[in-house]
Amino acid sequence: MASYTPLAHLPPYPEPSHGSQDRSEPENHSTPPESLIEPSPPTPLSPEPEPEPAESTETINQPESTHNLIGSWWLELSSLTICLTSFAAIAKWNWTTRYSEPLITFERFDAASRGAWGSLRLIGTFLQHPHWASLGALTTIILLAFEPLIQIILTFEDQPVTVNGTEHAQVPSIDGTQATEATAFIGRSSLLDAGIWTILEGSCAMGFIPFPGPDGKESKYPFGCGSSNVRPDMGIAAAIWNGFSPLITKQNLWPTFTWGYFDDPPDVSNNSPDANLEMSDQTLSITKYTIPEVSLQLSNYNGKSRCASETDLCPDTYLSAKFTTNPGHTISFRELNTLILATQFLQANESWHDNETTWEDTAVTAQECSLFFCINEYETIIEKSILRERVSSSWNIRTPASYDSTIKEVGEFMAYANYTLDMNGAWPELTDLQISIPNQDYSSRAGNLSQQSFNITQASIMSLLKTLKDGFGLADCTSNCTTNTTIYPALGSSQPSSLMSGLGETNNVSLTFETVALSLTKWMRDREFSTTSVVHGDATMFVVITRVKWIFLVFPAVTLILGIVFAALSIRETHRLKRGAWKDSALVTLACAPTGEFRDRLQAAVATGKIFEVGRMAEVMMEYRDGLGNLVLKKEEDQPRV
Template sequence: MAPSGLDGWRLPAYEPLNNELEPHETEQAMSSSAVIREETGELDDHEETMPGNISQSSNSSSRDEASCSGSTSDTAIMRGSAEDKPPESNVSAPEPKDASDRFTFELAGVVVSAGLLATMLALLSVYDHQPQPSWPHISLNAVISTLSTLSKASLIFSVGESLGQLKWVWFSQQKRPLLHLRLFDSASRGAWGSLRLVWHQRAQHFAGLGAVVMILALAFDPFSQNLIHNYVKMVADPSGKARIGTVSIYNTIGSDMATSFFEVDPALKGNVYNSLFNNDQSRPWEIPKFVCTSSNCTWDEPVASLEFRTLCTNVTSVLIPNCTTFPANSSYAGQTNCTFTLPKSNTSAWYLPNSPVMTPFSVAGVPPTDAEVYTNASLIVIQYIAPQHANVSLFEGGLLPNGTLWEATECLLDPIVRSFRPAVHQNTYSEETLAIWTQSNFVTVDNANVTAGNTLTPPGTWVADYGVPVNQSSPQNNSAQSYVLGFNAGKTIETFFQAIFSGQSSRSVLHTVFTPTFNNYAASDTLEALGWGNITGCSDLLADRLPCAMGNVAAAMTKTLRDSAYIADPRSTSGWAVGNAMMPAVYIAVHWQWVVLPLVVWVAGATLVYSNTTTKSPDIQDLNSLTCSIVKYYAHLSFRTSIHLYLEVDPIFPCDPTYSTKPLVLFPSPSIRDNHGNVKNEEYFLYFFSLVSFSQHAKIFPTCMVQENSS
């Protein structure tokens, strides 16, 4: 349609073109147009003169606005010959626009995209390695997804508009095939069209950057979503409880059995028997009592407590072998008897080579003064002799050949102070040992501040580093409190172990017996367990069984001491080490490497838009990516009409590259004249016919190929 500025002037007289169609071609074209329009009626006479004033149809305007939303009101006139130009005084030239006005929406889209992207990253930074927020009705993932989608949409809008503008830059530089129009138009609509443009352009034009942005934008949302990873972290439960017992003074004993003789603490005795007779692989006799309401507990600070340990040493080197022959008047006349003896304690074992008669093992509890190695032990020392490489089957059969080697082992039980860090995971208790203090001295007299017995006092550094409380008698010195194994408890422990770990097994031709040295406590049962019992964690080799059994015993005794916190015994001092009951919580971990692609896409898109706004030529109209931008261009055409018409192309007939080699023929719509023959609507429909080839004057304009007036 003619621009408003053309009202009031009459169109110049018709001047024939050199490339006009022949009459028979015209008739064929008119017939085709009638079919396409699906309307009946004859075409109006083209020889009539168009009235000077042409009013714009409201229907045409409304359709143009719907089809070309966002287009500018400026029009570009493709003029014919100089004498066909309308009078300059009657034409209103378009006002030049500032770049900030022309690209307001594109720049705003980039800014909005950056703001949304920055908001997304700021939100992720706040919640990185923090608990997952418990927002009502929405999750953090949903918020990030929304921000990511909006950021991408804003950026794609700006990039698509810039690609549309670069289309006109591409065509303004030189003559281009009409196929390029479809490539640019498709690229501004999505990734597939952009991929085709990249393949076709091969980095020949700046629009390739926009096409790459459109392609990479497909991964914008997946990369943004992959920023968030959830993991389960244990956190303290404010309402939970976690505690474990500790003991600093242990002096618990059993009942009075006779003058100057007390039984051992029944709890200790039961735990020791359990460690020797119970083959439960979960080792319940070594796990101290604990409280953990959540089944998962930790202790931030180290814990220190009085405990027991065992140490064992191979003393075979001091073992004295002695082989003699039985006299003739003996029932074993002529046979050799080999005896192996530890010199200080006279602990011994013997066997008859190649005979079932022997002592498969011998054990004895001796004072430190009779020990071979542990002469400074605080309590009793256990000595043990057994043949090398023999296993428990020796009790049921088998012979020892002449020259069999025997081993001697010496073990002790010592009170210690151990610093450790306890933990409970899935209701399973475990400990990490941090440090052990073993130096002790014996205090013989009770007083107000010290209990008689084996006393262990760690250095002051243990107060800060290993969880030892400050000595309350002299807190100003920051010295560590002392840990004491009371005299009475120590004596009952010595008596108990001397009884159960003294004796030997004896094998004859008919049977095997276990003979204890003392008849109190379960001495014979202990010897039987040591000989062929299924002791938890112990092998069947006889020479290795005592060190293993003593390890179980020490763990059982430690449990007894720690559990004394649950028993109100005034003779012992115990306490609680309080920890944290932990509960699982979902935490957020941001994998920042996934933000690289969204940032690269935004930077590339912003670069494209900014460059487009700053480098645009003022001669290129702001047509952007409108498919029907030709609506705002007027073709100065003539077709056997005696007048020149400024035609408006109907947008329902899009330009198609397949018609790029076909001539353009314009026919007036039958509906453009009223009953009086006056033009009532400037609408013309665009048809393509394979009638003649374009002349050399054919020229490509932004959306359609038209014929330029050559006169």
Template structure:
């Protein structure tokens, strides 16, 4: 059959399948377009409505073509070999819809006909395209981000009051000779509060103290850079040196008592010492009992007096700690776990990302930008026409000194490009007040003979935590000591201190700098369940294959092929002469079906034009076999 003839006789089926495929393509395009988009509810139509219409239309168009192909397969089945006449009725019913397809597939007497069965299965599978299409479109809640909300960002800091006082006289050359200088520092109250808060708060509570504004239920503040305070801790337990020796104490009675003691010490002079437990002198509440030191502290603002913080040129404070493990029995000295840690606080620059959920802020990213370093031209003495022996040995570190800190200095600047005067600045008043505040809270003078005016000149230890069993009390200095003792993780404790101080740096920015973030407004969007569309794609591919096979089939012996009659009733009537004798006398549908079930027939057989003849009785058993003698295109 010529290609032009094929297109002519199969035109309806071709365009039906094309229409089905087009509607499927439109539905697919709509899914792609609306996936992740905000939902819409029109006055008369929704996306689900459109999807349902397209799916129903696509199925109807597809079944039009499939039905015709099943009908054509009916003729093909009877043109190749003799079959029960009733099979013709069954295949015709299958071409009309799902019920006939089910009857055909469940009938055990129906033999062969793979093409017909394929069409019947395809008809049944198409039923599910509608429900599957309804599963395609789902909705979900997402946060739509738009510019809004803000969080404090530290670019420069100069909070706190630093008041210098001088005694001086004028030199003959006009210069000012300062003979004495003092400075009084009053730290910013928010910085003091932030430090006190960390004595009992963990890092999550500290983060929630960040200053922000969020007009919605959620906000994002991503990747902004700010002045900060960093912390760094080192385990220096390997540097501990234990020494056991005999110690002699004088009693109030004038007698002397000798006992064994063990002392743990660090290279910077910090030590922890206690009397050793002895079975000869068991301690009880009715006898003299010693004090147990369970924590020893030494702090400094001078990097050169630290152990592992010497390279930090923006150092605020270095804290050395020798500590008895909290889980051990402190009365079994020295048979207990003792370890040492050094933690540093220093100025730095960090990248932050915060998320606000239901008005509660959470930290998502915190990264130190190590490329920002202390600018070599910052924190320089600005003496002008002043001169003084007081600053003859002044260092460039940031430690507060009650005399030397009275002289004016340039801002401390953290910069990554020393060729440009750009960076994050902390003024002298900010540096002085923060340093003096930390010295006051983190260190105490324990020397009974008195201590120098400068905290960095104090000898270790500068803090302790002791348990006096006889009175069942804890004795400590400074105020920081209980927090150091109760912390099982000192690294986490100093992280909290640094985070809280960073909050104050950002909120106390000189220009009230704010980083504008994104407000998350909840909206409803479409979510397409793509696996469900694969079923419809499979149905369409199967229908195209079925159509292609139906068009190309040619099983009739000879050269003229099987006529394309499909579901034509005229074609059925044209074969009436072949079965007239078989069905003659049948008046009811039941009688027709009974006769058809007993008859085997082959349609469209080649041969001479002669009337249909009944086969002899000896050639049949329980059925009548008829064979056509003529065929038509």
């Protein structure tokens, strides 16, 4: 984890503390655990705890039996409409057999047998003379009018349902196939064991490192191997370099110069003779920013920036920094006993680099950053194939007696060196570093967390420190190691270290530390994919729930009953009259057409356009002779004159 602290008002530079390892730890808030490397404000790099199961989200439409029920019901109603038109055709023959009515009524029955418009006309007739025969026409009209409103009967609702991997595999997908590993899974760090010892056990030469003991007298701890005996893990190196990228390209080699041009080196951060060559014969003013408590300064010549490009010989310095692996040499992280690396820096605003301000008017930022080990608990979710994580809880509590030795003097050195993780090239055999979750926090999260502590092996720590120290140019030393001031871009005979170049190029040191922490965290979690230490998530599926508004089905239900009643009465009437069910056959209509003078008068009415007037005036009925029917006028004297 990385943390950051402004250094605007710094307390006096702290002396190495000799306190106990048990110390209060500030609580960091992050989510489900994995051991991670994190930056501080500027703070540390931290190994991660195991993450919460990732969740994927998808929508699955599952047809309900209600769909089939409503569809079948409406199909029956549509079929009923067809039946009703047939029964309307039968009714016209039954009607004329039993009653004498205007000829127009016969025509309206015939029209009703052919569609809803005819049924509407037939309703007009029965408004004057109500009869059960109107039920068929009324039902047809109702069914036709209600059909566009069928959607109000059904409502659809997406309801989220959470299923695990086994249940998810049993859900049919759209194309009928579903992979068993369809749910998301994510790496979970359970142990960090990276780096390799390149020597055989017991083959290191024994040595002793002196240090001030707790009683003020000199003490010594024995060591067996140096940092050179550890082969760094390539994954660690790649993750660190990835975090500091993009790095600047390798600069050109510069010719060697002597100090002969100056009586004394100039009091600027980059006082290399070749970089200050053009300033040697000038009297120039200098503005210097200093933090005496940590012996850090950043100074440049007043005026605009003198570097036109990265190939110029110029003394401009944009970044001045110091690095340490000892918590006691920091301002904000003295109690952080999982510290990996800390930096204090002064950085000039980009406005000077871009020649927008002069040096004396340029703002300078002072901060302290660190990388440390911690355990993070994550809340994760995958939406549309994008992983989203939030750190809900974080712990950096070093378990007492971990990363220690049975040799008494080693423990005393740890206390003297503020429980640093860096043995500075003189390594005795140490136990794993263990970071633990407090009991009260773990008990409330036991359902989400698979373990309460996280171990990092000594070889992993040595590999990580070696890669970082080599990148920043930190040499191994016997105790309390802190670098001298390192500058960027340091154009001249002394080039900056590779990782220092990465910091300078970013123009944002704290953000770079965060990126490095995230890169190392990702590496730690990804390496677990080759093992069984992965977390399978749950899938949130949205199932379409169909709801039926039964109150709206009352209307079509009543209509269905009316249609069935009409059909039953029509069948009963046909059987009672013992006449054929001729329906809407045009041949039957021709066979029963009027004859004689009545036919002639109808033809004349058609010719003069008065056929509907005659139809309303002429009352007709069906007259049967020898089993054959004819439409005849009820009374000859009522026969219309055209």
